[in-house]
Amino acid sequence: MPILETKKITKHFDGVYAIDGLSVGFEEGKITGLIGPNGSGKSTLINLLTGTFPFDKGSVVFSSSEEVKELLPYEVSDYGITRTFQDVRLFEQMPVIDNILVVLTKRNVVSSLFEKHKKFHLDKAEEVLKKVNLWEKRDELAVNLSYGQRKLLEIGRILAMSDGFGNNSNIFFFDEPFAGLFPEMRKIVIGVIEHLKQQGKTVVLVEHNIDIIRELCDHVIVLDNGKLLAEGTPDEALAKREVMDAYLGE
């Protein structure tokens, strides 16, 4: 059963239809690859599903039951959705550890005023930062990290979103998490994604590297010009004529 579906959603910027009447679904507990040429609308789809932009038309359905026509950015985490950004977005002038702690603490103005992070918050942050190999850098400002470390910190931040302290994210969007990473960092990210799958989480992975897609994904959705071009298992989808054309035509 799809945990998340779009129904004919559309988004245009000026004259360009970035997403054009798209209906796709993401299966619960599976890793779905979201691929397509540059500018095909992959990031825009994530932006629509995380409230970054409103969509023009269509709707989004959760667990085949709840249908919504609008998603506000601060509500998406209530639906269990979390994400990374293609152009890594950190809280730059805050220490690494605060970039994690800030998603662990209370979401309510009054109670957060009277809350200071506690030992269990720190323990969780430590666990997450060790997973992405940034524990030694915890007191460094995020702005001072290397490119790869920045990507890893962002991944650590969404891991913290499945912390069990009230924000149990179960749908994870990764927008090109491997781009620009060294091999050992890639291994960390692959480990993170595989571990999420073992925990029964739903993962959507935008990635240009076809080998990684074949290795990790259960299902692949191919976009082109904001429309669904093909879908299926990695082998099926990638073998399709139109997919090869779309990629070669670049």
Place this chain on the structure above:
Amino acid sequence: MEYLIHIGILIGIYSILALSLNLTVGFTGLLSITQAAFYGIGAYVTAILLTSYGMNFFLSILVGMFISGVISFIIGFVLSRFDGDYFALGSFGFNIIVYSIFLNWQSLTRGPLGIPGISKPELFGLDFNENIVFLGLVTIFALLAYLLSEFIVNSSFGRVLKAIREDEKVIQVYGYNTLFYKLTIFVIGATFASIAGAFFASYITYVDPSSFALSESIFILAIIILGGLANNKGAVLGAFCLIILPELLRFVGFSSDIAAQMRQVTYGLILVLLMLYRPQGLLGEYKL
């Protein structure tokens, strides 16, 4: 000695103002240029309540905080529709509006004539007429403002403020309805500023609109930029530096007239130099 006490009292009042503005500008990244409006509201409320109704000073502080709180809530709500530069422009629009109200609502504020004869605080038969005692009282309130600011910025709430400053869209995706956070800190900052206003009114014994013009908001902003954004000690240090600076100018032999004019020039110069060479200020933890 009297003179040093006078400087001390001003430093205390401006420390409260700087701490209050640092909450919105330094920690939350909302470039608000309207702090003098709330400072003025606090001052006028105390002036009016003390002179026309003989109310107790401390009670008038509470009333001033309440009124500034309500007004800042409305202003903050309107400003929440703007981002970045537009927020700054909108905020100083409000400063001008509030200033014009001080100037033109003559039946309440006596307009340009101002309100004289404001008395010194009194509590349980204890009076604060002596400047040294008044200094003690201001210092206590400045210390409270400092401690409260530290409490706020070190809480989970304070961490969210910083995240809003860094990237509001991103912190929203992690489940924070940032409007409430921005409004709350804006209102808290405004109520702090109104306390400073109450002390100012009672100390000078006279208020008129000129003390709460846009240039005063810019002065408070200069204090925190010099001292260092997002650092409470920096706010106090900035107040200290910018209050004693004109006095130093006088000491090195400028006449008071020229010193007063030099003041504006030096503030401007300091701001430009800081932006060029040390944008994070003396103790700052954040660059605009």
